[in-house]
Amino acid sequence: MARMVRFYEHGGPEVLRLEPMDLRPPGPGEVQIRVKAIGVNRADALLRSGTYIENPPLPSGLGLEAAGIVEALGPGAQGFEPGDVVSVIPPISMARWPAYSELATFPVEHIVKHPPSLDWQVAASIWMQYLTAYGALIDISKLSAGDFAVVTAASSSVGIAAIQIANMVGATAIAITRTSKKRAALIGVGAAHVIASDEEDLRSRLFDIVGLDGARVVFDPIGGPTLEPLTSAMSKGGILIEYGGLSPEPTPFPLFTVLSKTLTLRGYLVHEVVSDPLRLAAAKQFILDGLNEGYLRPVIARTFRFDEIVDDLSP
Incomplete structure (x- = not known):
């Protein structure tokens, strides 16, 4: 059981609902993380309003970016262990793998061990x-x-x-x-x-x-x-x-x-990059190098608590 943000109709931030959910365990090739921070993107707002390139059935979760701790691994998910500190590359479908949740599941190829020098907020804002x-x-x-x-x-x-x-x-x-x-x-x-x-x-x-x-x-x-x-x-x-x-x-x-x-x-x-393993690998290396060398420095405009997300994203 974990709390998750969902919406049952399209509209403004007021349609968001924070509710407990009985989440499935990670499936084959998936990693479940205990979320410590999420990123808020324009794409999230577009999905919520019904104007995104993806139009999932309702109710739907949302969210593309997260950072947290590996909680569980699905069959065949390799390269990580429970307790690893990771961040998430945005998946192709945020309805299939939504990030606005206390526990969130993603394909293993979208999980990255982020540099230990980054705090949760910065790690969730990278990808x-x-x-x-x-x-x-x-x-x-x-x-x-x-x-x-x-x-x-x-x-x-x-x-x-x-x-x-x-x-x-x-x-x-x-x-x-x-x-x-x-x-x-x-x-x-x-x-x-x-x-x-x-x-x-x-x-x-x-x-x-x-x-x-x-x-x-x-x-x-x-x-x-x-x-x-x-x-x-x-x-x-x-x-x-x-x-x-x-x-x-x-x-x-x-x-x-x-x-x-x-x-x-x-x-x-x-x-285009996320769905191509070779291009994604090159992108990961470039970005991690830039973070480690100090060229890339995310700017955090605002932070808020997860249990206030519905209020804080409303007018």
Whole structure:
């Protein structure tokens, strides 16, 4: 028996319910952990509201990130022992393997022994942000020293992760945020330049920074009208990775800019990396190296107790 957060209807945070559940033991190839901390992601809110790429039957659990102590191993789950301190790589289905629970079960390949220097909160915040940014910037775009990396929604966890990863490989991170209120914080996490898009002309500021040669890599979860100034400041043969659609406005396709610069505009999901064992192994090593060497430093915006989660996530 363990307490678990579930929802019986789609809606805002008020639909969440914290209730006791009789949980099944881990199945073949699964590991059950006693959860010490969980991460809260936009994907969790999308699942709860019925607008996520996964649409499970109700009632459903939710949550993608956790850190804790190995409680039990299912048949065939190797490489861990009860008592091991671990964190969780987000699974493909949060409904099948939900993290918002005192006891949670995950596939063994999604369990990682995290560095002992990390506390529970930091350990639970690692994988979604750094895997998402790594997959786009390193695995797909091959970001390297000398490149410019334009990062929109830069103050988000994935945006901060992208800035840190750019610095780790010697690239120059250009952070785009709406207002200058977050400028100092973004400089503090490693942005070389910050553009406040509601206060400055995005196109001209980008050209001021990157020059006529342009930026090779753009990492964007917004879409909408900003796609046009972003692509206009890209280099020939550049790549724009789109990993979200936060803009409520239509996203015009910049056809002539794409043609004249032979640009690649690519949709991306972190599942591409998570579902490929070889790519995931490379990602794990890169991220663990970055944590151990101090390049990657998760920023925790807020913490709260599990038994207050329903109240704290409500308006």
